[in-house]
Amino acid sequence: MLYPWQQSLWQNWQLLLGQGRLHHAILLLAVRGSGREVLAQQLAQTVLCQNCDTEPCGVCHSCKLFAAKTHPDFHIIAPLQEGKQIGVDAVRQCNRWAVETSQLAGQRVIMIEHADALGEAAANALLKTLEEPPSGCQFILTAQSLDSLLPTINSRCNKWRLTTPDEQETQRWVERQMMQTVKLESVRLNGGAPLATKQFIEQGQDIRHGNLLEALSNFLLPPFTGIYDVAALCTGEGIVSLKWLSYFLVDCIKLQQGVSTHFVHNESLDKVQAVASQINPAVLLSQVRKANELHRKLEKHTGLNEELLIVEWLTGFIAD
Incomplete structure (x- = not known):
């Protein structure tokens, strides 16, 4: 079918x-x-x-x-x-x-x-x-x-x-299939692909994504505690978590630059605003680049100490 x-x-x-x-x-x-x-x-x-x-x-x-x-x-x-x-x-x-x-x-x-x-x-x-x-x-x-x-x-x-449906169509299709409300950010995190979005929710990744954003937001506010909580959540989810955090940080950069639409994290703008107001724009840009580099490194080389490397990356937010 x-x-x-x-x-x-x-x-x-x-x-x-x-x-x-x-x-x-x-x-x-x-x-x-x-x-x-x-x-x-x-x-x-x-x-x-x-x-x-x-x-x-x-x-x-x-x-x-x-x-x-x-x-x-x-x-x-x-x-x-x-x-x-x-x-x-x-x-x-x-x-x-x-x-x-x-x-x-x-x-x-x-x-x-x-x-x-x-x-x-x-x-x-x-x-x-x-x-x-x-x-x-x-x-x-x-x-x-x-x-x-x-x-x-x-x-x-x-x-x-094969063109994917527009994101509203994807959102409606997934909602019909699952008989529940679906966040637009779940659609956007999966590039608008309907089956990927459905699987994302079925596997509970939407919940774990929300927990990761909560942990990161808490860590990036003074007194900057909870670094190992963020790293543990990332390690538990795998390297896709670095993609999620990269998208989130790009949203923070957009907000700092005065963009008011097209955020991936459409339903988590309170967290985007909190981090964008706290972290220096240059640090955010650097951390996005490093997150993407780390994702590629972990994708290419298995057997690395993922948690240690993620902790090292996270310290980049608070290093003097």
Whole structure:
């Protein structure tokens, strides 16, 4: 079942499917939490369907195998772990699938999830197959953006961007799904992505985010106590907490500069105002930069003493 914000793009694909003009390599660009895997799988199932050209019938042998995740002509490659690259061996396997004969005497579909995680060697191994695709083989690639995708892959695909709903639509959709009021700041912390926002609330991150802001606000007011409380909350949540604090500090900077709209922390402006009135603008700018640097460092290097590094960063607010 597709989500409402996916219908327009899906209708465009249906038109091309009906006309037999769908490009052999589709690149779907969509942010995390937009349900892009649902849309990509809908396309894959439709291409493989034995009864219909523009939507999966759901009853043919192919559709039943697809629903059971046992379709012999549908293959997926993806990073083995989040944040890791797709290796060249996985792409070589993908190239072998591309030239195999269909086991159901129909199309073959190869999906590459997180194609922006293809390393240079892996991307180069894929190029020839994308340039000279075997007959009856459909490629579907998904990525968050073009920023990390190698231009050589980008240039050989037909690109489609899934737009997320505006933040009010996302807020209303999540509220309907969860049957509760949802803060706009929860939507903004998740880039407006509906599924990411829903998961954020389901997992209680909205509550823990609020607790972290409370602890930080208390720490940044004289007599500047509670540094280890903030660090413990950050460590418990993981490195995403540094992103939350970075957004919060940017809101403080905006307020200091006279901005009156477009705050991420729309419902926590009292805390934004308290910190903005207390901390020097130059310190805030420096701490945002250092928070982002620390986030990248912890993302790249596992095994570091996260709590110690966060305490060190927090001391930057009160150092002479």
